[in-house]
Amino acid sequence: MGPIKDPSGILSWDNTVDRKDIFVACSAAEIPGEIVRGSGTAIHVQLREILRKFVSTSLAPGAAFPSERDLAARFSLARMTVRQAIDSLVDEEVLDRIVGLGTFVTRPKFDLQVKLTSYSEEMERRGMVPAAQVLSFEQVAATALLARELQLDEGQPVIRFRRLLLADGEPMSVDENFIPAHRVPGILDEPPPSSLYNVLSERYGLVMEWGEDTIEATAASASIARLLNVDVGDPLLKLQRHAFVSRAMVDFSVSFYRADRYKLWVPLQRPGGRSRRAYSARR
Structure with a gap:
């Protein structure tokens, strides 16, 4: 399963095989290391470190x-001891337990640092290759909701730009931007932009200066789950953004992020306190 290209060269996603259909665990016999009884170090701690090293290398x-049963047989330990070691690694986010499926090596979660940069810039900063599948790029009439969010009259034309965003070929989020059409005359005469904010800045002089975000937990609907390659009802992070140039609303967007690939990171500072430390990328 993975990204494919149709004859036109547009990137799409092959969902013919579910991500959870086939899991083949390594054999517990492959794990090197032995428990040293009477060493003064608790047995579950020894096992935890053996498993940690195996995961990392x-x-x-x-x-x-491997299952708890296989690990217990491999190291000649009670399953309760094995469970204690695995519980510690789950707490440390080295391993993940998925009910009904088993235990898996944790996939890194990206810190969702909220800032006014493009998705392409953010993924390139992390050393990943960004890509996008355009789902719609069209002019629509502002609904009552859009009119309220964009401070327009209902029925006014709005540009709708909806994309599935990927990193290293894996779906990461579904983004939908709404821009008042009078702000971007002629934008539909060109192909969909690879970086929306760059086009707004370079072609229309609309440099986003500030914004307001609302972030909440939500569950994947059938349509979003299909795009993000997750199960219906899986947890997502929903981010709604209002972006401004001076005092003018220019962009209203709604994004759905996979909660298994993102975590929210918000720097805080007490008024009058020291300046926060420099941000360093974490993966």
Whole structure:
């Protein structure tokens, strides 16, 4: 399963195989190391460190992990002891448990640092290759909701730009932007932009100066789940943004992020306190 290109060269996503259909765990017999009884270090701690080293040196993110039963047999330990070691690694986000499926190596979550930059810039900063599948690029009439959010009259023309955003070929979020059509005359005469904010800045002189975000937890609908390659009802982060140039509303957007690939990181500072430390990328 993965990204494919149709004859026109447009990137799309092959959903013919569900991401959870096939999981083949490595054998517990492959794990090197032995428990040293009477060493003064608790047995579950020894096992935890053996498993941690094996994960870091031999397994890829998302890989299936041996069962507690197999690990207990491999190290001649009670399953309760094995569970205690695995629980510690789950708490540390080294491993993930998925009910009904098993235990897996944790996939890194990207810190969703809220700022007015493009998706392409953010993924390139992380050393990943961004890509996008355009789902719609059209002019629509402002609904009552859009009119309220964009401070327009109902029925006024709005540009709708909806995309599935990917990183290293994997779907990460569904983004939908709404821009008052009078702000971007002729934008539909050109192909869909690869970076919306760059086009707004370079072609229309609309440099986003500030914004307001609302972030909440939500569950994946059938249509969003299909696009993001997750199950219906899986947790997502929903971000609604109002972006401004001076005091004018220019962009209203709604984004759905996979909660298994993102975590929200918000720097805080007490008024009058020291300046916050410099941000460093985390993966």
